[in-house]
Amino acid sequence: MRSGLVIAIAMIMLCGSAVVVDAADVQDFAAVERGHYLADAADCGSCHTVPGSNHPFSGGRPIETPFGILVAPNITSDRETGIGDWTDDEFDAAVRGGRSRNGARLYPAMPFPYYSRMSRQDVMDIRAYLDTIQPVRHAVQVNRLPFPLNLRISMIAWDALYFKPEEFHPDTSKSNDWNRGAYLTLGPGHCGACHTPKTFLGGDKPSDALRGYTLQGWTAPGITSGKGPLADWSIADIEVYLRTGHNRYAAAAGLMSEVVKLSTSKMTNDDVKAIATYLKDTSGPAAQSSAPDKNVVSAGAAIYQDLCAACHRRDGKGVPGLFPDLAETATVKTRDPTTVLRVILQGAQSVSTGPEPTGPAMPGFGWQLNDAQIAAVATYVRDHFGKAPPVSESDARKARSDEAARTD
């Protein structure tokens, strides 16, 4: 990728103004290839393609936000219902500027604050790729938010507070790998969209970047190193996880299984290694445990031995590549227990990828354990293996009712 970029820049310098350098060019094989790669890295398909659909990028997938449902639009080149008659400037304004074609502001379910780190050339390449996709006539009503949030004018204040468009500039004191990783993580990869804590208005808290957030019924755990949840993960551990969805410690399930399937497993080894290099240079706090009730822990330990140890083993270490190591799984050693409770209640299906096709699944125990038992086993697992705070019976009750209300 990088050599492609260098060549592209060299070409620009040689040809000068004779070449239109910043227009989407579907005739340009290299631009289409690069755009395809960036569309994967930016995980465009995750929102803009309905899972299982034969019509990629034709929109229609509802995106759950803390404020209501938004529906991803059709971004195929259909002229009426897609973006076929948009100008390049209009496309760029949407992707990097958070502005719709009529100038209205986009909701940040479209992660334009991250995408603004990309260059215009990046965005034009993505468009060149999108232009090669079969146009689909599919009108999507995007905004289903309640009043007053359905008024896009409310986004003026949001943008002023949280949107600082800025192209990525390499830090020359860091390695090329680090810079590439930072660009992918903070730019197209938009990792912080899930993993960075948000304000009550849904804007990133920059001081807590990548320290974990809860959305769509899942905890996106902290992915910081230093003392953070990935403290014990090596660069290779992160790389293998992103490439295959599994490593010696953990398995990708829930939203992350989609990220792996549609995005990180399609990246080059160099690029996932670069992301790992960057993440290993981030820093976050250790999860804070607090002393749980001893009776609860011993009840949880008994449930664990009975129901969990067959796979996760008595010592919680699991089986590398198959069953997660509970002491090294970021979702366990994180303050918010949403994922732990959800997985215990309803089970989880991990991702199947080419190198790791198994896709092992965990059964749900919600039918069998009551709220007190769920809380006990979650408390035991988090305290004993993860060093995370206890879970109360009311947490478990709330998780159960939240889960019952969910459609996914």
Next chain:
Amino acid sequence: MPRKLPAKDVVIIGLGWTGSIMAHELADAGLDVIAIERGPWRNTATDYPPDYAPDELRYRIRHELFLRPEQTTFTFRNKMDETALPIRSWGAFMPPNGVGGGGVHWNAETWRFLPSDFILRTHLTQRYGADFLPQDMTIQDWGVTYDELEPYYDRFEYLCGTSGQAGNLNGQILDGGNPFEGARSRPYPNPPQDQPFGATLFAKAARELGYKPFPQPSGNMSRPYQNPLGVRLGPCTFCGFCEWFGCGNYSKASPQTTILPSLLRKPNFIARDNSEVKQINLDVSGKRATGVTFVDTDGNEWEQPADLVILSAYTIFNVQLLLLSKIGKPYDPTANTGVIGRNFTHQTISDVTSFFDPAKFIFNPFIASGAIGMCIDEFNGDNFDHGPLGFVGGGYMGQVQTNGRPIETAPVPPGTPRWGAQWKKAVKENYLSALKPGTGVHGSMYSYRDVYVDLDPTYKDRFGRPLARITMDFHDNELKQNRFLTDKFAEIFQAMGAKQVVKEYRKGPYDITKYQTTHLCGGAIMGTDPSTSALNRYLQSWDVPNLFVTGASGFPQNAGYNPTGTLAALAYWAADAIRQKYLKNPGQLINA
């Protein structure tokens, strides 16, 4: 009128072990493959998770994973002059159902047959003379040799992560393994499983008696394993719920844990579950299959055209579907003509229950896996001189106790009341200190002229088609074999220090209500002569060359081992023949 679906390159009937292997191999060859499975889809975490997989009542007693006789069944009789009656509750064997087939509920005992098993008639005739064999015994050579199958046994073992100790590595006999086995090209992919006390004690006594005990080859993992397809299995936890059960923690080799994750990623493979194939369709010549007709749960009939048909259902369903589809000449035992239904066999098993002093022996029988145990092979196949004994065949034997599950494991000495306080006291006293290996003597059943499958003249299934009729009884050869083997087996338990050894010989007549493995074999057998076999050496139908029939239905007779290793090796062997030979020049591969 069935509705016609778009044509496929390959249609596979039944998605168990051999169906999965065929599907994977043929999809790998670039063919467009559909598998049609009568039963439901099954996944580990949602269908038999570890929290309720070990439920003896649900799975063992109430047969959760098996075909429901209400859907279809068989009729049975011992002798040709009897009227067969339908089986309404499974007993002697357990017809599998659903994705994964028998591979979901097996014990994972993963054996290879002996080299001499594949050339049985030739071998026995050379050693003992043709007159040594009973007149009505119809054993045959297979048309394929052990050496030809070796690479395919190897592939299956590495797919499964079989745990075991090689006894013959490229001709070199190794201590601790089975010295009688055919030469293997590499060691087992995983070391043997750890053995519980009862098996260890059995091995010690066997060794002292001059035998060479070895661990039973097991498809239950002795350690974590990633197979050549990238699919991972976890280590066995010795819970003792293997046979009749699905494995909840990815430790038992099954299609689900070894091959389906890879198969399902292939864009040129699809499967339809809950769809029952009613017949294989033929063109007007009757020499070419055009596809299959199946019915879904709504009662809709569909025609699935295909260039190649793979029949990979359970033994007796393979035979029945051939008969119903009028492929091959039905076997007539009176005239001794025809092939479909011929050489049908099962297994000759027996057991010994041994009672030890509870103060000195604690065996903890619940620490077990389905293929655990120490075995000896001195009395299998033709590993011993049958000349003075007056029978042929044999089997492995071993302390292969697969469980101590509470409903069925209540060993009490003879003379104990069948219920009440005395019975309870005896169960309590003996539960930990008795050994009951289940299929401890695992003997061969050879084929006979009057043991076969045909279509029942009276009983019909829900579609109005005749049920398959089994005519089966034990012959003197097998009963003599069993008596000899059971006595030898009991001697070892005596040598272990048992205070009482109770022999349970296999006796005639064959009892359809008593479980005696699910190893039905034959009925659509492979061979070298179209007048005595349904299939050629590549499992290709002699009559319809674009039909291949996999599974134990192809065994000309059954050996003294569990059949899965061999039927899987044959599936790989046939798949290779299709890829290397048939696809280059579709047609009959053997000129007979």
